[in-house]
Amino acid sequence: MGVASLVLGIISTIIAIIFPAIGWIGIILGMIGIILGAIAKKNGQKGAATAGLVLSIIGTALALILYLACAACVAGLAGVANSL
8 A cells, every 4th residue: 555655646746747737636646645655654564655645745735736826827817818
């Protein structure tokens, strides 16, 4: 489970950085990675579980922030287009 958490954290972070418009996928994958990392840490796996937990938290936060920023930009552009 620790390796799965690590993989999901990496994918979540990559999606957040490269594709912020579909950040909701990164948020979902990051949440699943957090859950798997916590379970793996509780079961005694240390290295991969800790790395997966940290990467999943970073990926989830980054995906959420960049997704909200992308949505704000689109809303701002829509407001400018309506005023023309």
